[in-house]
Amino acid sequence: MNHDKICVTDAWYPSKDEGVVMPGIAAPWYALYPEGVEHGLRTGIRNAMELFQASLRSNPDAEAISYFDGTLTYKSLDDEARALAAALSQRGLVHGDRLGICLQNTPHFVIAVLAAWYLGMAVVPINPMYRVDELAFVVDDAGLAVLIVETGSGEDIAAEVLELRPHVLAFAASPDDYQRRADDRVLPSVPGPGVLPSLGREIETHRKASFARAEIQPSDVAFITYTSGTTGRAKGAVNHHAAAAYAGDTYRNWVPLVSTDRILGLAPMSGTTGLITGLVATLAAGACYVLHYRFQHGVIRDAIIEHRPTFVVAPPTLYIALLDDPLLTPEDLSSLTKTYCGGAPVPPTLVSRWRERFGGEIRTAYGLTEATGPTHLAPVGASIPVDPETGALAIGVPVPGTDARIVDTTGADVQVGELGELVIRGPQVVRGYWRNEDATEAAFVDGWLRTGDLVRMSSIGWFFLVDRIKDIIIASGWNVVPREVEDVLYQHPDVREVAVVGIPHPYRGETVRAYVSTRSDVPSVTVAELTSFVRERLAVYKCPTEIEFVTELPKSNNGKILKRRLRDDAMSSVRENPLADAQRHERN
Template sequence: MPDYASRPWLALYGDRPVFQRSTYDTALEMFDATVAARGGDIALRYFDGTATWTQLDHAADSLAAYLQVRGFRPGDRLAICTQNNPALIIGLVAAWKAGGCAALISPMSTAEEFAHLVGSYRPSALLALGDIYRDVARPALTDIADTWPVPIVVTASPFDGQRTDDPRVLGDPARHRPADTVDLYTLTATHTRPSIRRAIGPGDIAVLLSTSGTTGFPKGAAITHANLTFNTQTYRNWTGLGADEPILALAPIFHVTGLVAAVALSMHLGSPLVLTHRIQPMVVADAIRAHRPAFAVAAITAYIGLADESDLTADDLRCLRLRYSGGAPIDPDTAARLEDVLGGYIHNIYGQTECTSPSHIVPPGLRAPVDAETGVLSVGIPVCNTMVRVVDDNGDEVPAGEIGELVTSGPQVISQYWDNPAATAAALAGGELHTGDVGFMDAQGWFYVVDRSTDVINASGYKVWPREVERVLLSHPLVRDAAVVAIPDDYRGQNVKAFVVVDDAQDAAGSAPLTEAGLIEFCRARLAAYKYPREVEVVRALPRTATGKLLRRQLRA
């Protein structure tokens, strides 16, 4: 049996400390320190627009003061629903200044999802892009006005703070400024009353973030200031990023990876943060050439987009010396192709929303090993102060190399889901996060994630890991994307069904067009009899979250 308590992964740390302490107690203290030290430096680069740390501070102060005048109290929530825009950072800091927290809502939410989250978070105020308010938020708020009215609504435009007006991501240059809301750009330009600082501490909630929602309605992870400052420090210590090196927001900043690895890290270092509203490959390519970022974390789909849908060359990307991927698994063959095309190694990083982003990382200078049996690329080794165990269904630790559930504890792990004691008790019992991810640790301390426990297929008593079947499907030259789920079977209990996205082109050999029956035979020749899919369905695209996670529940439905 492995002694997880001895932390075999420490041998891979190099000269990094085994334990770290956060430099700051709260994220607002972290932000204030950067304003004091680097106030005149560039904080944000948004197309051709810039904002200094002092300008960002003044804008947040104006919004915080307005919220307080309108009755926003310590502990209240400011719901924020934007893309990768300066407005999100202004709102985040304003909520802290007013003594509250930010509840981030994905701009891809439907009206039903938006109403569910507002009903759960019960915010006192909303900051949203004008078109999102018009199309989604206003109808949702109208539907729940009797149960939870939101009295303060501020809207922003993605066109504010820049003059490029790039139609590739910003669309129609009309600025939506709904008459029944207060305009953020006007407010921050004209409001001069300072906010009244409210005391906040490390145990107070800094951000409410929705979990990925891959199995149903998302839960609200209550991320404290201590959680946020600890893992921001983790990114700084493990990457060695310098204060003058720009950070590219290549992941959505309304999700945990972008929030911590881009927004919070730039606040901690005083590094310029590069924003592009949306992650469109050619727009990102232009931003990389213009602003020369040194660091980015994103879902692997974002890197695939840069490789396949932009004109970036490896030489263009020399500036991006630290490339990390998280949020969705990486196929080793895909990683190798991207390294060849983009001219740099993409390191894995791993951690749920409940872990405030990283619990594991592939250290700079090391390459993640690939497990020979499963073909899975390692997600890395646990970061400082972090304990990870692999346990069986009874909660007992399993030997190295044996598959079980990953259970994580450390200063970055949340202590509760917002207003959800049942989910808290189920997933966070004893201060450990039961991740729901199935995987193993090798003898050297590298960790591997094989699948989600809820996605395992039981065919005639045999376990089938979807990613094992997906890897075989992706090895076919005409398969671009693949997902595998369980379907009921009267005799076997469950069978394997595959959904695939295929290329329209013929393969190099000029063989007959790819068929569903042909894919079944392709898998039958490469997998055990109980593993190969009995059904294959060709689809135009697979449903994924904004961070690239596959929504298998939609396929099962």
């Protein structure tokens, strides 16, 4: 195969001497681009490892990772990665093998990624919240050769999984490594001798060992990132090095990011947001990645005050949690001048509340696991519009090199301003799912990725995400967009988080149920008051016929609200007591 030009769907990743390659369709959004941002595909770096190597060469003594009171420079990070690569090489790991990382945001995660890439291995990030069956599925589906888990409970789960899979090499990493604070607000207590070999000891004993470094091609697999499973069984998206490099480089040039930036790792690296907007963007910019194990209000507050991060991308739920922290001040967050929100629809009220309290601007971002990160970003300096018909905040405009269309159910383009499914193609879009031809054929049509998202575009190129197509509720023949109902509920001062789903109804077919968490443990607002609040703002068929107060909404490790779990719970209650449920609906 000629690796000078690698085809990623229908978009070419250009070689270094080709200049800027323009997308294949007319793009009104170019006029909204920040000054200095090219319209087409950027050339240059061809794989994600080159991003790290370039930053290592330019400033080896720069801080690469900050973890509580510990730091790793680019040189020391490279030393750790090389030692681990040598250890893995001596144990027989080779180019193309898969290495699974089931960790929170610790330095070991970054070290393991770089070590894998030194050998040409593919990295499989795994949600550390997974239980035995979930972990076993990924181990088998990805065909892991190596698995890295956390000491303690992670070892216990892994041991149960690996008992029937002795061919998988496994190590345990301690979150206490590379720092001395042992913050008991998030870090687990130090366990006794573990059941798996220590990753730290493996690194230490191979510091002087050598290994044969692999030559990485753009078509080599950088990550296999599993979807969150919010719409069914998780699927492994195959993210090639060309795609990962392009996605990280997109953030560097769009935001823009420079070597003096400090990137706050709010999103877990077990998901695409943490991998690309955290790890890969850090490597691309030669910046510092501020890690803190996992999200906890007090720890995040301390990390922001101490380490003064400048850039962050996080889902709405994490911004809401920061807004609800009464101790955070505008001065505390003054260093965060580059803030982006994505991973789920962004309520306009979240952006306005953030501006009113902290004085900063949250910019929107949109991407998918299947797109290796961002496909749309809000341009710096532009005022982000709200769709007048649905109240949805714009997700941004397509990033350089990315084609975007909105189509109807037949695949034909809709008129500007009409709703349809967003389909995209570009160098960051994956080629398909790991060992899943049926899912690949369903999601990728003629080189275009079907996103499953209901979107409209303005005449000048802003894109508005209205909702997931599968989330649309059909009540008495009327289409109800859950996002529209959620945005109205978010306007109520007592509402903290909300999720709206459709549940079966004996007369309407489906009806609208809202799950609401409030700003206090004891709700100060009643169901009747919230119902009245919505009915004053929306047509009656869109209003929830049921509202249920919950302490917390179920979320994935990436902070996404799990609507599928809410629907499943609602369906279970209907099946268990259909008569009572029907009577309750009729009273409403």
